[in-house]
Amino acid sequence: MAVSVKLEEKAKLVDGVEQGPYRAVSEAMEVIPRTLVQNCGGNAIKTLTQLRAKHAAGEHSFGIxxxxxxxxxxxxxGV
Incomplete structure (x- = not known):
């Protein structure tokens, strides 16, 4: 998620269609935590929003x- 958040921030600094690759890879990096939440029967949207907020606030040691x-x-x- 940390990589995803940083790529999304970078995408906001780039103009035009050059944002596309940054956003695409950012979304792809969220597949792993989304899959973990779904496999546990959790609410993926709610949980990923919470995780994204933690990482955006600089709390990079949080995960699923x-x-x-x-x-x-x-x-x-211990991770």
Whole structure:
């Protein structure tokens, strides 16, 4: 998610069609956390929005718990 957020920020700094590749890769990078949430039966939209907000606020150590499908601090899990 950290890579996705940074690419989205970069896309906002670029004009015109040059934004396209940045946005495409940004969306592609969200597939992994989205899949984790969906496999856990969680609400992907709500959870990814929470995770994106954490990363946009500079809290890059947050991720998805692969068992519960919730946003958690990865440092607490030893990652």
């Amino acid at each position: 718990d692969g068992e519960a499908g919730k946003v958690v601090g990865m440092k607490d899990y």
